[in-house]
Amino acid sequence: MAYWYNIATKQVETDENRSRNDDVMGPYETEDEARNALATARENTEDWDAEDREWEDRNATWDDSDLED
Template identity: 50%
Template sequence: MTNPEYWYNTRTGEVEKGRQSAWTDVMGPYPTQEAARNALKTAAQRNENFDAAEEAWEDEWDDS
């Protein structure tokens, strides 16, 4: 038996067990309900990390 996947529905704010909605309305899959529930927080943190890395990279090239 496979483990269920969880999806965060951005339209409703609900966690879905198995993808039940259109791909345009969901983020995932996530391995747990908790991970799906934190989808927006996780995405925001990843964006911050990417922005910081990009800024550091640009600063490094500007100094060259």
């Protein structure tokens, strides 16, 4: 069973009662993961922002040779 977090209602939903709009985040494997969806998203965003700052601090440039064919 998949779990979803509804950001409008702040409730965990399952496939059986999931809203069919853009207000849901998921799917998650457990109810607890869904319940913590906003915290997880916040942590991920903070990590990505830190990576971006590190990238900018190094004055890194894009190198196409890093891409796989």
